[in-house]
Amino acid sequence: MLFHGYFRSSAAWRCRIAFGLKGLSPDFVPVHLRRDGGEQTKPAYRTINPQGLVPSLTVDGQVLTQSLAILEWLDETHPQPRLLPDDPFARAEVRAFALTIAADIHPVNNLRILTYLKGPLAQPQEAVDTWVRHWCQDGLAACEALAVRSARRGRFTFGEAPGLADICLIPQLGGARRFGLDTTQFPRLTEIEAACNALPAFTEARPDRQPDAEA
Amino acid sequence: MLFHGYFRSSAAWRCRIAFGLKGLSPDFVPVHLRRDGGEQTKPAYRTINPQGLVPSLTVDGQVLTQSLAILEWLDETHPQPRLLPDDPFARAEVRAFALTIAADIHPVNNLRILTYLKGPLAQPQEAVDTWVRHWCQDGLAACEALAVRSARRGRFTFGEAPGLADICLIPQLGGARRFGLDTTQFPRLTEIEAACNALPAFTEARPDRQPDAEA
Structure with a gap:
């Protein structure tokens, strides 16, 4: 797992909490949101996430974007402990x-x-x-x-x-x-x-x- | 099922499409977003949805808010046809x-x-x-x-x-x-x-x- 994030991004922070709760430690690639107009807006990063936002999570060659979609995926594929109830x-x-x-x-x-x-x-x-x-x-x-x-x-x-x-x-x-x-x-x-x-x-x-x- | 919405709200519109695909016809209560400063901001509606936004869906005395949460709930409780894939x-x-x-x-x-x-x-x-x-x-x-x-x-x-x-x-x-x-x-x-x-x-x-x- 490869995680693209930024220390101050709320959306990346959410994912970091979930990684911790699930006992996961993906490799981390910082994307500096303020340097040089924002690394997230550059073609190199947009190839990963066309929206030009962090976070992104790359798993087995597939790129997951949008923190809530990443969190739901984490809960479906690494179900302990659960982030969502059953009912x-x-x-x-x-x-x-x-x-x-x-x-x-x-x-x-x-x-x-x-x-x-x-x-x-x-x-x-x-x-x-x-x-x-x-x-x-x-x-x-x-x-x-x-x-x-x-x-x-x-x-x-x-x-x-x-x-x-x-x-x-x-x-x-x-x-x-x-x-x-x-x-x-x-x-x-x-x-x-x-x-x-x-x-x-x-x-x-x-x-x-x-x-x-x-x- | 009781659906609070507004004809022009994108979020209510999403739910209406899903109701149609699932063959559901909840009772509809219009909430006029522009009349009198917005009916959605008044205490009567905030009792239903504290956020003061449409849509809301009331089912068996429980209030569901946020269109994406409503759509996921619909797909979990009325699974045919599916709105989300399995993988x-x-x-x-x-x-x-x-x-x-x-x-x-x-x-x-x-x-x-x-x-x-x-x-x-x-x-x-x-x-x-x-x-x-x-x-x-x-x-x-x-x-x-x-x-x-x-x-x-x-x-x-x-x-x-x-x-x-x-x-x-x-x-x-x-x-x-x-x-x-x-x-x-x-x-x-x-x-x-x-x-x-x-x-x-x-x-x-x-x-x-x-x-x-x-x-």
């Missing part, structure tokens, strides 16, 4: 929580969006930071509500073991704080985060622990 | 294509984003339309590349029967054209669209065929 309703609840982050918070705050806000739309850094905090606030408030109302809540978002929801939540909380959002307003989410932070799979996946980390 | 690599390929649209094109062009661009960021309509076309262009070009290079390509995106990838593609092509993008630049995608348009499940799911449709 279809429970699976839908976990996936909806994960997508609230992975589809509705993260992509609107991604580097390419912020670059467009600053470039073509000529927005100052302050307006860009406000944009990020706005969508983090909106989406994490929904996550807090979804987590609180769940009949399946436990030590982790949906149960007594970490899974796909937690894997998406932890990097997003980190990203929100990086832009100055006070995450203590989400007591259930920070309680879950504390439970995750007791596990090496989560702490070792942090951006500052990666070989390509920068200050 | 894990093939499933990952289908999901990555679906997420390229559902996570990286659609959410950045959603109504709430365009409202923010026009409101707090004071962008003129022309800049907003350019924004939408930019992300449609970028994302659909990646979809075209993913579709062309696939060893599993067929009459539909990944095979001889429609599935999750096609369900996400058709509403996104419709959305892109609504903002003036020329989709004929994507020959493989428009070829797939023609195959889909031969099926009633796709034509009957169109926005202008819905009970809440407006001119």
Whole structure:
């Protein structure tokens, strides 16, 4: 397995947590998202992932892209420990929580969006930071509500073991704080985060622990 | 089954196609996204979906949200015809294509984003339309590349029967054209669209065929 990622990418961070939980150690190729206009936008990387985004996972000559698709594939092919429950309703609840982050918070705050806000739309850094905090606030408030109302809540978002929801939540909380959002307003989410932070799979996946980390 | 949606929502449109393919007819409750600041933002609807977005599907008192989670649930509980293949690599390929649209094109062009661009960021309509076309262009070009290079390509995106990838593609092509993008630049995608348009499940799911449709 060959993993293309970047230390600060939320989507790559999700995959790193899952690798840790599953006991996998794929070879790592850093793709620097900011150097020279972004290595991810260059033809060499687009040959691997035509979308020009990280992460990508190459397995037996096949390239997997999109973090949620990679995580579902990991769970189907390396089923212990499980990232998704068995019951279809429970699976839908976990996936909806994960997508609230992975589809509705993260992509609107991604580097390419912020670059467009600053470039073509000529927005100052302050307006860009406000944009990020706005969508983090909106989406994490929904996550807090979804987590609180769940009949399946436990030590982790949906149960007594970490899974796909937690894997998406932890990097997003980190990203929100990086832009100055006070995450203590989400007591259930920070309680879950504390439970995750007791596990090496989560702490070792942090951006500052990666070989390509920068200050 | 009770389906909350809106005729023009891409995410609701995806679900309608799947209902048609599976032969299901859930009861429909329209949620008007533009009337009175948006019915989806009001407490009555947020009780159903705390995120304040459509669609939602209520089944046996449980609420499912996020279109991709609803589609996966539909495929797990109503398995004929299948929306996802059996092989894990093939499933990952289908999901990555679906997420390229559902996570990286659609959410950045959603109504709430365009409202923010026009409101707090004071962008003129022309800049907003350019924004939408930019992300449609970028994302659909990646979809075209993913579709062309696939060893599993067929009459539909990944095979001889429609599935999750096609369900996400058709509403996104419709959305892109609504903002003036020329989709004929994507020959493989428009070829797939023609195959889909031969099926009633796709034509009957169109926005202008819905009970809440407006001119």
